[in-house]
Amino acid sequence: MLGPGGYVRDILAMPVGSSVGISGWVKTRRDSKGIHFAQVNDGSCMQDLQLVIDDGVLTAETLALVTTGASVTATGELVASPGAGQSVELKVTGLAVHGGADTVAYPLQKKGHTMEFLRDIAHLRSRSNTFGAVFRVRNAVSYAIHRFFQERGFIYVHTPVITASDCEGAGAMFGVTTLDMQNVPRTQSGAIDFSQDFFGKPAYLTVSGQLEAEIFALAFSNVYTFGPTFRAENSNTPRHLAEFWMVEPEMAFCDLAGDMRLAEDFLKYVIRYVLDTCLADIEFFTKRIDPTVLGTLEHVASVDFEHVTYTEAVDILERAGRNWEFPVEWGCDLQAEHERFLTEETFKRPVIVTDYPKQIKAFYMRANDDGKTVRAMDVLAPRIGEIIGGSQREERHDVLQARIMEQGLDLEPYWWYLDLRRFGSVPHAGFGLGVERILMYLTGMKNIRDVIPFPRTPGSAEF
RNA sequence: UCCCCGUUAGCUCAAUGGCAGAGCGUUCGGCUGUUAACCGAAAUGUUGGUAGUUCGAAUCUACCACGGGGAGCCA
Known part of the structure; x- marks a missing residue:
């Protein structure tokens, strides 16, 4: 097993002259007169370590096995590299091949592949540059999520994956x-x-851990859940999965303003953490996937988010003088084209839209005094639309009960949810963020199936 | 689920009713402290499936499967 100090990432930072051992998978192999080169990667970082193998150091049989895809352990001395692509390289004195890889059959080649092809070989795509970077960033995001909430005293609650209450209405x-x-x-x-x-x-x-998270918020004040969620919708889009990961904080003694502040701080924290710890990966995405990634992230991490009410947003859209495919009028939900216009053209930054009509939002959102709107907020991001949805929750027992009945739902399954409003109820709020959505934003990847290791979508659950 | 587009060599794509092609990859040879090298040669095909039209189908038609883009649902 490799340990701290033994990864390629660590070895690349060691001084010339170090005696090192390294294990990983051969990415490419090149031969010259009397000398052989092999790029080895162990997933610890974007960069490979170049092995330099002089003629005669290895037997012909061993050398023949050092091909693209093979797993190797090499020992030798770290030396300054005269070549262009790297500052140091490993002058090999010994090498063992653990598992060879038939060059004819191995599907990953040096040249670029389409994402669709790589998705079909999801058991091997994690060895590619792109997916190595994607899943390192995914790891960093997961860690940043925990760090953000832990630093603020939030309690991590494991909400159930199996639920018998068919009452969330989220899909x-x-x-x-x-x-x-x-x-x-x-x-x-x-x-x-x-x-x-x-x-x-x-x-x-x-489909959501929110209702259970509310139970914990009314005991631990500030909590979050972070785990897999499931939607059986027949959604065939680059933005939807049947199984995806969601973060849902829930805060007692908190109103919509506090909810929005936390959402903005949270997004900026995660972006900043990824920029600080995965810059080489982000630069790779900027170079190979989407040239706007780095600039956009730096911009979003530093700019104040725009705030508009739903009513103001509708006003802006109505006066835009556009021929909308879906006409705008107060009471309709905002469509993708409307969200794009607000984030990409009107404000050119993330926008938080608040106070939606109650008819188009869930029963648990707190009613405003105007009788028409609820304390909901959506954070809309340029390019990908809704990235966070949240609300202040209805904490008044009678109002909540009336809202449930108004939506034609049975009261019985909500007995415990209503009970929370009978004993020590308090204003509280929370939001949900799809981890894959923010990963698309961070990486520039165009299809959500390429930011989760093993995507589950209608008709597809391979691997 | 709806609309549009696509499916040809391992990969990316040509061939629009008349002999199945190229680049890359792979293999072999040459050259070279190489970096998605370069030069030469070779191997590689049930054209997604089924049925139909036609003297003749990769090409036209129908259905099915899979993939992509857009929409809806949403995170």
Whole structure:
């Protein structure tokens, strides 16, 4: 096992003359008269370590196995490199090949591949430059998320993945069952008899940890959940997954203004952390994926987000003099084209839209005194649209109960959610952020399937 | 789920009703402290599947599968 100090990233920073050992996968192999070169990468950083192998150091049999894709351990001396691509290189004195890779069959070649092709070989794409960078950034983002909330005293709560409350209304859910699908038990009326199922009632994969996070917020003040969530929607777009990771903070004694402040601080913190720790990867994305990435991130990390109410946003859109594909009028939800106009043309920065009409938002959002709008906020980012959705929650028992009934929902499943408003209720607020959405923003990757290791989408669950 | 586009060598793509092609990769040879090198040669195909039109289909038609873009749903 490699340990601290033994990764390529560490070795590249060592002084010339160091005696080192290195393990990794051969990216390319080149030969010259009497000398052989192999680029080795272990995933620790963008840069490879160049092995220099003089004729006679290895047997012909071993040397023949040092091909693209092979796994090797090499020992030798770190020397200054006369070549252009690197400052140091490893002058090899010994090398072992763990696993060879048939050059004819190995699908990764030196030249660029399309993302679609690489997605089909997701078991190998993580060895490519692009996906190495993507998943290093994904790791950094995950760590930054925990650091941000931990530094602020938030308690990390593990909300359940399986839920029996079909009450979140955030989208279609995946069923979880142990019933025999060939022979489903029926009640006398012909309905599926879930009393015989594992949980004694219908169960699902969660679409959000928010409602459970609220339970914890009303005990620990500030909490966050961070885990996988599931949507069974038949969404076929570059921005949707059936399984994705979501961060959901929930804060007691907090209103919408505090919620928005936290959301903005949070986004800037994550961006700044990635710029500080993954700059080589971000520079790679800027060079190879999207030339605007680095500039955009530096801009967003330093600029104040714009704030507009939904009503103001509709006013701006109505006066824009555009022929909208979806006409704008107060009460309709903002479409992708509207969000783009606000972020990319009107303000040219992230925009927080607040106080949406209550008809187009969820029942748990706190009603405003105007009787028409709720304390909701969406953070819209240039290029990818909605990146965060949040709200102040309705903390008044009677108002919440009326809202649930108004939306035609059963009160019974919400008994515990309503109970929170009977015992020590308090103004509270929170938001949700899709980790893959912010990764698209950070990397410039165009398809959400390329920022999660093993994407699950309608009709596709390979690997 | 809807609209549009696509599917030809390992990869990226040509060939628009008449002999299946190129570049890259791979293999072999040459040259070279190389960096997505360069020069020469070779191997590589059930043209996504099924059915149809036609003397003849990669090419036209229908259906299906898969992929991409846009939309809806949303994070």
